[in-house]
Amino acid sequence: MLLSQCYLSAFAIAVLAVIWSVPVVKAIAFRYKQFDLPTARKVHQYPIVRLGGISICGGTLVALVIAYGLGGFDGLPAVMVSRIGWVMLGSFCFFLIGLADDLITLSPVTRLVMQATIAGLIWAAGVRIEFFTVPGVGLVQLGWLSLPLTTVWLTGVVNAINWIDGLDGLASGVCCIAAAVVFTVCLFTGQPAAAMVMVALAGSLLGFLYYNFNPAQIFMGDGGSYFIGFTIAGVSVVGLVKSAAITAIALPLLILAVPILDMSAVILARLCSGSSPFKADRRHLHHRLLQLGLSHRLTVLFIYALTLWAGSLAIAVAGIPNSLMLIASATGLLGCTSWRAWLSIKPARS
Secondary structure, three states: OHHHHHHHHHHHHHHHHHHHHHHHHHHHHHOOOOEEEEOOOOOOOOEEEOHHHHHHHHHHHHHHHHHHHHHOOOOOOOOHHHHHHHHHHHHHHHHHHHHHHHHHOOHHHHHHHHHHHHHHHHOOOOOOOOEEEEOOOOOOOOOOHHHHHHHHHHHHHHHHHHHHOOOOHHHHHHHHHHHHHHHHHHOOOOOHHHHHHHHHHHHHHHHHHHHHHOOOOEOOHHHHHHHHHHHHHHHHHHHHHOOOOOOOHHHHHHHOOHHHHHHHHHHHHHHHHHOOOOOOOOOOOHHHHHHOOOHHHHHHHHHHHHHHHHHHHHHHHHOOOOOHHHHHHHHHHHHHHHHHHHHHHHHHHH
């Protein structure tokens, strides 16, 4: 089967697998009372099932297994396929950590230690940031710094995705856009194995959005956000950062700029106020937009537009043809949503 047909098959299978499996997961979760209960910090007003990560993880893995059977990875370098395999193993392990937290609630320190351990093992398997290129200097080998830098990147992205999962459809939509951008860049830069993972993940997230967009019927939970975060972070390492191009290290940072900057700003604000960086509060971007008077859906759509705009910059930086047209379109969309947001904010000020 042609590679393009494998991409389409993986995408369609992932979408259908998630759409089919979510009602099953909901029924089981209702039976065992696995809900996300409303609190003062959370936006939802009634208990909602929080185990949607099972469908996202399952849909993605099923799509990749079928794509492998259809020959989607045939003829690709064994090293790349092996690294992709390790990324997916790491993603599954992170999913299990998140699922355990959804079911029995782990302490922040326990979660962080488990995350760092898995990230370190995946680094040992060859999924690592080994160098970066500095303008005017050239290739800089990281040496022993490769382990801590890779671990920080993998665990940092996972937690950044987890932290923006605060509104219906927010994390799933933002990550679907990010996966689509990574897929585009990997496809253009000749990384078909990485692209296959991203198209399967994008399909799973699109299928999940059918149930997760406001008003949500199910949440992805920590299991879902951990799986998504590690998959995008890991594929970025093996599919984007491995390039010796000067722009390679900038691409994943641009693609994930919204969740990374949000997490960084929240941590800094908590530290400046003397609070623990792990203590949940309402300082995230989506909380602040809601406080300014934006509706739930407009807040989500605005952050979608911001993510797409950052992604369009990454596509341009990668040198993909016609990227200026994409930037112009994304800028126009961001401008429209910003204007609509401003109209919503003005009455709240008057």
